[in-house]
Amino acid sequence: MFCLAKVKFDLRNPDELYFAQREIDSLLSTKTKFVKTIATLVNKKPFNLLDEEVIHLITRLVYMGEGQGFLAEIPLKEIVSIAKKVTFFREIYVIFEVENNPELLKESLGKMGIILRSEQLKNGKIDPNPYTQIFLKNLSEKNKLVTVRFLPFQTLFEYATEVKKLPAVVFRPQNSVNWIGYFKEKEAGVEKGIKELLEHIKTGHYRSPHFGLGKNHIGDFVDWASTDLRKPFLHYLHKYKGKGDPRISRALINLLDVKEGDTILDPFVGSGAFIADAPTMGLNAIGIEVLEIGKMIAEVKCNLRIDIQGLRDSIIKLFEIIDGALFKQDIKDELIKIKEKIKKGTGNSKAYENITQHLAKIIFLKKEIDNINNGEIKKFLLILLSQKIVEYSEKSRRWDIINSFKFYVEDRYLTLFATKKMAEILNVDLNRGKITIIKGDSTNMSIIKGNSIDGMVTSPPYFDALDYIGNNKVSILILGLDEDLSWGSTKAFYEGKHRDETKYETLPLFASDKYFSIQLPPSSLNLIKLLQASRRVYKSKVVENYLKMMKLSFEECYRVLRDNKFYLMVISKYHKWIINDRERMIETSAILGDLGKSVGFKIAGIIEHGLSKADKGKIGVEDILIFQK
């Protein structure tokens, strides 16, 4: 019995391919074979026995990258669960021969999790559900060749958001007289698009890529390789520095060896990218985040359970208020106050200039959103407004922020609507997995019981690298999350002055008695010494504090994780720092590996890859450290 998994992305880097292979290996619990060119398989058994239609489906839309797929010989098993999990694969084909006996065929398919009635088992094509196709062919009087084609759920969720690009959804509905009619027409467009999508994928009729207005069929979007498949669910909802690539978040969870109902933890959750997919995989997740803005984004991004009816009603109500609003001058004092606050708080004159002309409208929108009773819906809309504030403070934009906000709200609502519709069709229970975001710091996770977590994924802050609040400053001030500003960057958070005893109340982590007696491993101490010797005193202090905090965090992670379970950490392989006028490669991944080992973790493996940053910034190579308790 053969299983062919066809790669979805153009993974040109061998490391990335290895990552994909690792994922499918661990899910199939077998070793798979790399396939460079899928077309060459066609000459070999059992592929040479397949009908043209199946060959067409297998060979269509393959990438011209390093590799096009992976092949494995597997025993009969619950393969449907694999379709629910994989990240990197466009389609999965299972091919096997079976005796020409309906009962035996039924049994074999049953073992894979496909339940069919005898009268359904006619030769030709069977569609038992939206993500499975079965092709039956008589090889001889005795034998049948069975091909089962699975469409991974992740792929279908990614495609679902593409239906928003169809004309029926893009253009303003002609018939609607009010907002309810407007949204209903758009929703109908999404539903029609999803239906068309599922049909299209099954027929395999190729739509050639072209640009511009010619696009009016879903195939024009999903068959075209440059379609951005990294934005399913509510990923990319809000700008956040250090956001992980959604592609790896699901892949990492697949490497954790967890099952439905388990609980995973991200101790440095940030804006939530690494756990946002958990509910669609039937997992519970806990995220720990120290910044309020990160926590808020994560809460919205990870909340696929949100009451969508209520959300639409609130949006319509808000839009009606916006339409009838007259801007009065009675907020003058408030406006002056907030202007002053932004000027002082950001110290960024450009952002100040850019945003002040829109401030009255922003305050108006914020007030109206604050009036909404439902906390989840309020937070959802506040985060969308925050994203607009960030955009408008970065660039000098003249067009109306209210219109821009309305379009954005509509877009995100329809994304959510499409996701929920697709989940309904695929019978995925979005309410099953629960995500909790806790404001706190991972050096003290006393709220979490020991040995209670089934797996952990994270991308920790990288030494002193990043200002996490960066462009979000103006929005943080307007939303009133002021405390974020004082420790929003790794640099500020880990700098020496926070060890000042007078500041213990504001930063409890440094109050820990443990802090002063922490022993660091030699690789950490060497880095600190190197920095001290090069007169970079400030940086050496920051790095020392960072490493000590990371050690405390490792200890906590070790405590909460179950025995033998995994902790995956995505970290840059090295940093290029200029020390004594010379560029030095600091092996940051090795240093953190040693730190993990010093609290008792084993290193079960290291996967090198270049995927994590969507558009590859300074960090060229990332390591995934696989710690095991």
Next chain:
DNA sequence: GGTGTCTGTAACTGCCACCT
């Protein structure tokens, strides 16, 4: 007061992927 040290902010590089 001179000198060195520390700290925060704005301005900036060059490359790469994406888009049309």
Next chain:
DNA sequence: AGGTGGCAGTTACAGACACC
């Protein structure tokens, strides 16, 4: 094929502060 956006950073510079 050319334009554009953006980067898990660095450097220059100015001002604050520490110490003699």
